[in-house]
Amino acid sequence: MVRPKTVRVYLVEPQKVVSDAMRHVLEQDATIEVVGTTGDPRSGEIGELRPDVIFLDTDAVALDVEEAIAACERSSPQSRVCVVSAHHRPRAMQRALAAKADAYVAKDTSPATFLEIVHLVANGDSYADPRIAGAMLRRRSTRSRESNELSSRELEIVRLIADGLSNREIGRRLMLSEKTVKNHVSHILAKLKVNARSGVAVYAIRSGLVN
C-alpha cells in the first residue's frame, strides 16, 4: 500500500494559544505535519524548513497583508500560502488573492474544511471561501460588468460554483440538465485555465473579473 505523502505545514500565528489550537486540529490528520510556528512572517525558519503550505494569520501579524505574503514568498518561493482571517469583507479577500495568496480561509471555517483545504492547496489548487467569493460575484453581477471571456450564463454558473453548489444543484436552480451544466463548467474551466472548481472563483477574483 502506498502511504500518502505527508503535507508539511507551517503556521505564522503570533497568538500562541491559537497556533496551539490550529496544530491540535491539523495534526488530527495523520498525513499533515505542523513543522513549525512563528509570529513573524519574516522569520528565517520558513526558508530553512521550506514547508509545503504556510497558514498566515493576517489579522494578527504586524505587517500588512501584501507585505506578509511577500515575506513568506521570499523565504520559501515554492510554499503555498493560505491566508487566514476573521474578515468576511470581499475587499479583504481580494487583497490577499491579488497579493498572490493561494487560499483565503475565514477563521470560522470548520476543522474538517481546514483539513480539506490543506490537501487541496498542497496539490496545487487554490481556495477562496465560497461565502465571500459568492458575495463578490453577486455584487459584480448586479453591476452588470460582464467578463470579456465568460458569457452571462457562464458567469452565473461561476457564482453558483463559488456558492458551493454541485452540477445537479446548479441545473435545478437554472432549470438546465446536469449534462448542460457540466458542459458549461468544462468551458469555464478551459477559459479560466484552471483544473478544479475551487480555482474558478480564485481566478475570477485575481484577474479582475470581480470586485
Next chain:
Amino acid sequence: MAILSAYVIEPQVVFLAYLRQILAEAGLTVVATSNQIDGKDIAAHDPAAIFVDLDFFDRGGPNALCKIRQVTRSAAVIAFSGSDDPTYAASCYISGADAVISKRDGEESVVSSLRQALAVAPSAN
C-alpha cells in the same frame, strides 16, 4: 475544585475543541457555544461564566461586553483578545469584563489567568 458552567462565544470553530480543553483545566465545563451574542440563549443557560472572543466583533469588544452585561449581571465575563493594548483592556474592564486574557499567551498562562479571574469573580464563588 468545583466545576463551573461556561458559555462560550467563539466563531473560530477550529479553536473550540482546544478551548474546551483549556477551560476544563481551569475548572469550567462548556454548557453551550455560540458564534454571536444571543441574549435569550445566554439567559436560558444561566452560566456561571461567559467566555467571549472579542476579535470577531466589528464594533469592537467593549460594545460586545456591554451587550453581554445587559443580559447578565451575575455571570463572570472573561474576554479573550489578540490585542495587548492596555488602553483597550481597560475599556473592556469598564464595559463589564471580569478578566481580559491575551491570545498571545500560551495554554499555561491562559489557564492561570482564568483561575485567577474565577477566584475573584463574585458569581463564581
